[in-house]
Every structure is written in C-alpha cells, then in structure tokens.
Amino acid sequence: MRRTMLYLPGNNPNMLLRGHLFGADGLILDLEDAVPRSEKSSARILVREVLKNRDFDWCEVTVRINGLDTELWRDDLAAVVPYGIHGVRVPKVETPQMLKDIDDALSSLESMASVPVGTTKVFCLLETALGIWNAYDIALASRRVTAIIPGGEDLAADLRTSRSKEGTELEWARRMMIVAARAAGVDALDTAFPRVGDEEGLRRETEFTKQLGFDGKSVIHPNQIPIVHEIYDPTEAEIESAKKIVQAARDAAARGLGAISVDGRMVDLPVARRAEYTLERAGIITGRGR
Amino acid sequence: MGLMEAGRAAQAGTVESMDCLVTISPDAERRRIEISGSGVSRFRATMEQKINQVLDKLGSSENIEISVQDNGAVDVVLGARVEAAYLRFKGVIDA
Numbered sequence: 001m002r003r004t005m006l007y008l009p010g011n012n013p014n015m016l017l018r019g020h021l022f023g024a025d026g027l028i029l030d031l032e033d034a035v036p037r038s039e040k041s042s043a044r045i046l047v048r049e050v051l052k053n054r055d056f057d058w059c060e061v062t063v064r065i066n067g068l069d070t071e072l073w074r075d076d077l078a079a080v081v082p083y084g085i086h087g088v089r090v091p092k093v094e095t096p097q098m099l100k101d102i103d104d105a106l107s108s109l110e111s112m113a114s115v116p117v118g119t120t121k122v123f124c125l126l127e128t129a130l131g132i133w134n135a136y137d138i139a140l141a142s143r144r145v146t147a148i149i150p151g152g153e154d155l156a157a158d159l160r161t162s163r164s165k166e167g168t169e170l171e172w173a174r175r176m177m178i179v180a181a182r183a184a185g186v187d188a189l190d191t192a193f194p195r196v197g198d199e200e201g202l203r204r205e206t207e208f209t210k211q212l213g214f215d216g217k218s219v220i221h222p223n224q225i226p227i228v229h230e231i232y233d234p235t236e237a238e239i240e241s242a243k244k245i246v247q248a249a250r251d252a253a254a255r256g257l258g259a260i261s262v263d264g265r266m267v268d269l270p271v272a273r274r275a276e277y278t279l280e281r282a283g284i285i286t287g288r289g290r
Numbered sequence: 291m292g293l294m295e296a297g298r299a300a301q302a303g304t305v306e307s308m309d310c311l312v313t314i315s316p317d318a319e320r321r322r323i324e325i326s327g328s329g330v331s332r333f334r335a336t337m338e339q340k341i342n343q344v345l346d347k348l349g350s351s352e353n354i355e356i357s358v359q360d361n362g363a364v365d366v367v368l369g370a371r372v373e374a375a376y377l378r379f380k381g382v383i384d385a
Contacts, residue, residue, distance in 0.1 A: 017367075037384075042371075046371075
C-alpha cells in the first residue's frame with residue numbers, strides 16, 4: 001500500500017530518525033533536492049549509517065538519489081543498496097535507456113553485496129515533457145520499475161508554465177501517468193502538494209488525483225499524512241459492500257456462473273476487481289501488485 | 291564545489307536537535323577529543339569510544355583534535371558526522 005510516501009531530508013538526523021513514527025506507508029530518504037550541494041557527501045554518509053543501524057518498522061523505505069545527469073548517482077547507489085532498502089527513487093527519468101543504466105548499476109551492487117539481484121525496485125520520477133511522453137516505455141524498460149510519478153515544480157518549468165492552485169498545467173500529465181502505469185502494470189503515485197499549510201488545497205488535489213486513479217501521493221510534511229490517508233481509506237460502507245461483492249463473485253465462479261446480481265446491481269469481472277482493490281486498500285486481502 | 295585542502299580544520303553536522311557539530315583540526319601532540327553539550331556528563335565515555343572506533347576504522351593515525359558540540363546526537367549520527375568531518379579534513383570529500 002502506497003497511500004503516502006514521506007520525504008525526509010537526507011542531512012536532517014531528526015527527521016531521518018523519527019520519520020517512521022508519523023504513520024506514512026513509505027519513506028523517501030532524500031539525497032537530491034533537499035540536500036545542498038556542499039552537503040551531498042555528508043548526507044550520503046548519514047543516510048547510509050541510518051539505514052545500516054535503524055529499523056523503520058513497516059514502512060517501505062526508498063532513497064531518492066541524485067539524477068543521472070550528475071556525477072553523484074553511482075556513489076549514492078553504492079552507499080545505500082547493500083543495506084536492504086526497498087527501492088530507489090530516480091529523478092528526471094526521460095528515456096528507457098536511463099533505466100537500463102540504473103538496472104545495470106543496481107545488479108552489480110546487489111551482486112557485490114550478496115543481495116539477490118532484482119531486489120531493489122525503481123520508482124521513476126518523470127519531471128520533463130520527454131519523460132512524460134515516454135512513460136509507458138520507461139515503465140516497461142526494467143522489471144525493477146514498480147511505480148511512475150509525475151513531477152511537480154520541475155515538470156511545470158519544463159512545460160514553460162508554473163504551478164497554479166488548481167493544478168491545470170499538470171492535469172494532462174497526470175492522466176497520462178495513469179494510462180501508462182495501468183498499461184505497464186505498475187503503480188501511479190502523485191507528486192507532492194507543495195503548500196504545507198493549505199489543508200483544503202491538499203484535500204481537493206488528493207480527491208481529484210485519487211479519482212483519476214493514482215495509488216497514492218508523495219508528502220513533504222507529517223501533517224499531510226492523515227489527510228491523504230482519510231481520502232484513500234475506504235469507508236465502512238464501501239468495505240461492507242466490497243466484502244459482499246467479492247464473496248458473491250467467488251461463489252459464482254465456483255458454480256461456473258458469469259455475471260451475477262448483488263443488492264440489485266449487476267456484478268461482473270470489473271466490479272469484482274474493484275471490490276477486491278477496495279479490500280486491499282482496507283488491508284483485508286493482500287494485493288497482487290508488481 | 292571542490293574538495294577541501296587536506297590538513298585544514300574541517301567540519302560536519304549542525305547544532306540542530308538530535309545532531310552534533312564535529313570539527314577536526316591538527317593537534318601538536320596526539321588525538322584529542324573535546325565534547326560539549328547537554329548530555330556529555332552522562333555519555334562522554336560511549337561518545338569517545340564511538341569517535342575512536344570510527345577514526346580507527348578509517349585508518350586515522352594523525353595527531354588531531356576532534357571537537358564535538360553535541361545536541362542530542364545518537365551514536366549513529368555522531369559516527370556519521372565524525373566520518374564526514376574526517377574525510378573533509380583529509381580532502382577526500384567535498385565541503
């Protein structure tokens with residue numbers, strides 16, 4: 001479940017050590033934008049030591065490395081891959097070839113560290129028009145890819161616009177992400193909402209992106225977590241209805257029937273799948289995600 | 291941002307909560323450790339042990355003074371800050 005993934009600045013011990021206490025589904029230990037150039041090496045050492053020595057409970061732990069257009073990304077990977085992270089978040093992915101480069105580097109590091117090859121998943125940040133355009137091919141470029149994420153500020157800049165309160169400028173890119181992610185069988189995760197104090201704005205944006213089909217949202221402040229969870233968590237009524245549908249669909253399948261009726265509504269395969277997804281989000285059944 | 295010239299005083303860390311500021315500079319006689327901060331009286335021995343452990347692992351044999359201004363850093367953070375300060379002192383990483 002990836003309703004929320006919380007960014008933690010890689011050079012901030014307070015946040016790195018306490019970040020898992022805020023209840024996000026995932027953590028992003030950030031070596032990229034949150035860390036000034038002069039602190040890159042120091043942050044890399046700190047993040048490595050925290051990963052080596054600390055337990056993050058149930059959280060999915062990822063590290064945002066520096067971009068492939070810098071000289072830093074290979075050292076970033078070397079510092080964190082041996083210590084059992086779930087994945088890396090790669091900024092400014094634009095082409096399938098970039099995934100091949102990351103894949104090769106990860107495989108080599110995993111081999112050296114006796115980590116099973118393929119363990120480290122890749123979350124692709126698509127922060128340019130070219131990245132968005134290539135989303136489907138990028139998602140299929142490596143079996144490691146588990147999610148694609150549209151950019152926010154960087155993407156708006158590359159589109160030669162700026163971020164508005166309504167998010168009009170990102171709307172098409174977000175829709176494109178959903179189609180590409182579903183076609184490729186990976187998760188679609190939304191970019192962070194930048195105005196930390198604007199709870200109504202966050203709520204409005206999350207409701208919209210959830211309706212588009214996003215599986216979750218990156219967050220930049222602990223206060224954003226409960227708002228996003230509240231929107232993503234199914235209501236009691238939704239859970240009860242989903243349980244009925246799933247059970248009825250299973251019974252029908254066992255009896256060799258196709259479409260059936262539950263509470264006067266036709267239930268066919270897509271409806272049953274949606275009900276299963278509701279139960280997955282409620283933590284009642286386990287998903288079959290990549 | 292270039293590498294620092296080896297052998298000059300170097301720093302890593304901050305004075306923020308749960309962090310520490312580590313300064314390493316040449317010393318005339320030996321490896322010398324100075325620690326200040328709220329928890330020092332209780333944790334001095336373990337902090338000194340951690341600092342020595344990290345420097346030994348990095349192969350440090352120089353006469354240096356390690357000055358730590360602590361604001362509640364746990365050993366993981368202290369170790370990381372000492373390593374970064376020492377590698378900066380040696381001119382191995384950026385500063």
